[in-house]
Amino acid sequence: MNSEVMNFMNTLKAHNPNEPEFHQAVYEFISSVMPFIEKNPQYRKYKILERMVEPERVIIFRIPWVDDQGEIQVNRGFRVEVNSAIGPFKGGLRLHPSVNLSVLKFLGFEQVYKNALTGLPMGGGKGGSDFDPKGKSDNEVMRFCQSFMLELFRYIGPNTDIPAGDIGFGAREVGYCFGMYKKIMNEFTGVFTGKSTDWGGSFIRPEATGYGSVYFAQEMLKTRSENLDKKICLVSASGNVAQYTVEKLIQLGAKPVTFSDSDGYIYDESGINKEKLDFVMHLKNVCRGRIKEYTEKFRDAIYTPVDKTLDHNPLWNHKADCAFPCATQNEINKKDALNLLQNGVYLVSEGANMPTTPEGVHQFLAAKILYGPGKAANAGGVAVSGLEMSQNSQRLSWERAEVDRRLHQIMQKIHNQCVKYGKEGNFTHYVNGANIAGFVRVANAMIDQGIV
Numbered sequence: 001m002n003s004e005v006m007n008f009m010n011t012l013k014a015h016n017p018n019e020p021e022f023h024q025a026v027y028e029f030i031s032s033v034m035p036f037i038e039k040n041p042q043y044r045k046y047k048i049l050e051r052m053v054e055p056e057r058v059i060i061f062r063i064p065w066v067d068d069q070g071e072i073q074v075n076r077g078f079r080v081e082v083n084s085a086i087g088p089f090k091g092g093l094r095l096h097p098s099v100n101l102s103v104l105k106f107l108g109f110e111q112v113y114k115n116a117l118t119g120l121p122m123g124g125g126k127g128g129s130d131f132d133p134k135g136k137s138d139n140e141v142m143r144f145c146q147s148f149m150l151e152l153f154r155y156i157g158p159n160t161d162i163p164a165g166d167i168g169f170g171a172r173e174v175g176y177c178f179g180m181y182k183k184i185m186n187e188f189t190g191v192f193t194g195k196s197t198d199w200g201g202s203f204i205r206p207e208a209t210g211y212g213s214v215y216f217a218q219e220m221l222k223t224r225s226e227n228l229d230k231k232i233c234l235v236s237a238s239g240n241v242a243q244y245t246v247e248k249l250i251q252l253g254a255k256p257v258t259f260s261d262s263d264g265y266i267y268d269e270s271g272i273n274k275e276k277l278d279f280v281m282h283l284k285n286v287c288r289g290r291i292k293e294y295t296e297k298f299r300d301a302i303y304t305p306v307d308k309t310l311d312h313n314p315l316w317n318h319k320a321d322c323a324f325p326c327a328t329q330n331e332i333n334k335k336d337a338l339n340l341l342q343n344g345v346y347l348v349s350e351g352a353n354m355p356t357t358p359e360g361v362h363q364f365l366a367a368k369i370l371y372g373p374g375k376a377a378n379a380g381g382v383a384v385s386g387l388e389m390s391q392n393s394q395r396l397s398w399e400r401a402e403v404d405r406r407l408h409q410i411m412q413k414i415h416n417q418c419v420k421y422g423k424e425g426n427f428t429h430y431v432n433g434a435n436i437a438g439f440v441r442v443a444n445a446m447i448d449q450g451i452v
């Protein structure tokens with residue numbers, strides 16, 4: 001580790017103890033940016049990095065609600081508003097038992113530079129709760145969301161902070177939260193993105209993150225004069241991002257062969273086609289079932305339950321060309337990365353945020369494969385959120401094809417910026433490219449706006 005990076009990290013860790021995910025995200029970022037700052041010392045003078053790692057505001061609050069048995073439950077709510085230099089805070093809400101301050105600070109930090117890469121005027125933030133929507137009735141989820149909004153409404157607004165979805169926070173949760181916000185504020189504004197298209201949402205927003213990560217993969221392949229046709233693809237998870245990643249892969253002639261959830265994964269050697277995907281969408285989005293049920297319907301597929309005694313995830317240990325991790329942070333460790341490389345994978349496009357550990361990333365970079373980090377590859381979701389905000393401001397709704405065209409164009413531009421800042425001979429270091437391109441935009445805005 002370069003000594004300047006080490007000193008910076010030591011100070012950060014002392015100041016923010018017990019936040020390993022946040023440390024990991026900052027470490028990855030400054031490892032790219034520090035050498036760039038050495039060549040561009042104006043950023044040092046303005047203490048840009050020191051300011052960037054301190055969120056503008058962190059809110060932590062109590063969320064009491066009553067379950068179906070009449071018992072009072074208490075969860076913890078968060079909103080981390082990290083940086084508003086280029087626009088109002090923007091970033092999703094996550095509902096998962098693993099949510100804590102460290103996870104949300106890492107996600108909010110990543111969000112700032114991802115949003116900058118889209119070229120749209122959006123700052124970065126993230127929020128959520130340790131509430132687990134799994135196994136809860138619709139009424140319980142609604143009561144939780146209403147209690148969550150009774151506090152969160154004070155800090156958000158269409159020109160201040162615009163939340164969206166993330167793990168455990170889909171169309172249902174956006175609806176309940178938006179409804180409560182509207183009632184409290186007595187106004188109908190674009191305070192959330194990911195709304196239903198019947199009441200202010202944008203076409204293609206549900207598809208955007210998955211489609212975007214596939215468009216990014218297409219751009220990476222183009223640099224080697226290749227495309228996705230007939231490529232065997234490993235996809236993790238079976239939530240929003242995974243479903244639309246698989247949909248776009250099928251449309252482009254690729255062959256996705258896996259889906260997973262937190263209990264296990266399915267491997268379907270013959271390929272997941274449109275009919276099988278429709279089954280998964282219904283299973284997950286309507287029945288809220290488990291991925292194991294796939295093998296009850298499609299009997300050639302194999303289900304493997306999670307085995308916590310293993311030091312790797314067997315999902316990443318199949319012959320393939322491409323991998324699309326779409327579940328959660330640190331789902332690919334060093335062993336998984338080595339397994340992927342040994343099985344012939346030479347493209348990784350991250351639908352999830354920070355799904356690869358630093359040791360795993362090191363393996364991908366050392367092997368010089370096409371490795372698209374989440375900050376760039378999954379920016380399609382927030383890009384279309386930005387387009388949803390534009391449509392809301394104009395009280396217009398663009399056609400599906402128009403939004404998809406713009407998404408495609410934004411992903412191409414993000415790819416080009418990564419190449420511009422990450423080119424090393426004939427290899428593109430997409431991690432450096434994404435970090436430096438995002439940094440430059442935010443840092444310049446911070447300098448313009450003075451010491452605030």
Ligand code: NDP
Nearest residue numbers: 166167168209237238239240241261262327328352353381
């Ligand atoms: P969903 O809640 O729709 O789906 C999450 C999926 O990941 C589920 O299949 C879930 O399984 C699985 N999962 C979650 N946590 C774990 C875990 N600890 N171990 C194994 N599997 C897990 O979320 P999204 O699809 O929206 O989000 C997935 C990832 O994409 C996240 O990293 C998110 O931050 C990122 N992302 C999402 C964007 C969006 O627009 N939605 C935008 C950019 C990034 P189970 O149901 O069993 O929990």
